[in-house]
Amino acid sequence: MLNEKYQILLDQYDICADYLKRGRGGILCHTNHGIYALAQTSLSEDRLCAVSQWTELLKSAHFSNVDQYILNKNGCFLSYDKYYETYALRKTFSGTECDIHSMNDVQTAAANLGIFHRTSKDISFPSKNLRKYTSIHKHYQQKYSEMKSISRYIRNKKNKGTFEYLFLEQTKDFWKQMETALHYLEMADPSHIGWCHGAYNHHNILITGGFPATIHFEHFFYGYPILDLYYFLRKTLEKNNYNFAFCETVIQNYHQEFPLTSKDQKCLYGLLLFPEKFWKISNQYMGHKKHWVSPRYIDKLEEFVSSKELRALFLEKYVQIYNVF
Numbered sequence: 001m002l003n004e005k006y007q008i009l010l011d012q013y014d015i016c017a018d019y020l021k022r023g024r025g026g027i028l029c030h031t032n033h034g035i036y037a038l039a040q041t042s043l044s045e046d047r048l049c050a051v052s053q054w055t056e057l058l059k060s061a062h063f064s065n066v067d068q069y070i071l072n073k074n075g076c077f078l079s080y081d082k083y084y085e086t087y088a089l090r091k092t093f094s095g096t097e098c099d100i101h102s103m104n105d106v107q108t109a110a111a112n113l114g115i116f117h118r119t120s121k122d123i124s125f126p127s128k129n130l131r132k133y134t135s136i137h138k139h140y141q142q143k144y145s146e147m148k149s150i151s152r153y154i155r156n157k158k159n160k161g162t163f164e165y166l167f168l169e170q171t172k173d174f175w176k177q178m179e180t181a182l183h184y185l186e187m188a189d190p191s192h193i194g195w196c197h198g199a200y201n202h203h204n205i206l207i208t209g210g211f212p213a214t215i216h217f218e219h220f221f222y223g224y225p226i227l228d229l230y231y232f233l234r235k236t237l238e239k240n241n242y243n244f245a246f247c248e249t250v251i252q253n254y255h256q257e258f259p260l261t262s263k264d265q266k267c268l269y270g271l272l273l274f275p276e277k278f279w280k281i282s283n284q285y286m287g288h289k290k291h292w293v294s295p296r297y298i299d300k301l302e303e304f305v306s307s308k309e310l311r312a313l314f315l316e317k318y319v320q321i322y323n324v325f
Helices: 002-010 045-060 103-120 136-156 162-187 226-239 244-257 262-273 276-286 295-306 308-321
Strands: 019-023 026-031 034-040 086-092 194-196 205-207 221-223
Touching (some): 045 103, 103 194, 103 205, 103 226, 103 244, 136 162, 136 262, 136 276, 162 262, 262 308, 276 295, 295 308
Antiparallel strands (some): 026 034, 194 221
């Protein structure tokens, strides 16, 4: 059944799959020439072309273990099924996803990120049509403004439920953190500007027999590399109950490959202080129907609130260890 469903798509490429296996978001095609991943995509032909060019440049710069989008027989990156839905094929790697609970895997992923930033900083790539960050402070100021709008909506809502009452109960504490974070982000610009992965998390790092593989560069952009570090660190901390040992492992192994300055540490503190998960959950809530709030959103909010004390202790220790002030 799996073979029949995807045969029309695979016939559009010059590959011969020995067998297919379900993977994250699509299927994995095992061939004599390696593993390919076929998945639905919302990206345009131009964007896929840019991603392909970017990963080719990384390979030329000796950051070789990256996935690669493949052209079909028509010379295009986008292929269509019988319902005219768009798919794309990538050459990928054999390996396991980075185990975010494994100190060794996290150490490997952090060093890999530093190597990527060090390697890519000197790569020249036409960035005219790519997304750029002009200011981290401006970006988080926008999130702060969104939270104000969400807060006004919830306060004025007549029929409040569990989510709304919990939101209002917690807003005061998180509001202070947002405002303080914005202050630090305004005062401490990162030391480096360069190319960013854009979605550097444990799902996009494969632990192979040799050097780790980095995949899914669809969100790559030119901006502040520290945002990649922050995103990976925040995810790691959330999944490990803000265990400070994971923070030290990430920062130390990244720093060995791409050194951090005291300004970077202050900027990183401002990013970590901003309650991003609170913003993310609230944003998801606003994007869905309000007459019925999914229990999933309530669970996520309760989980974040329950970690408030652990997060506060972590932030205090971060200030002491890295001499932020």
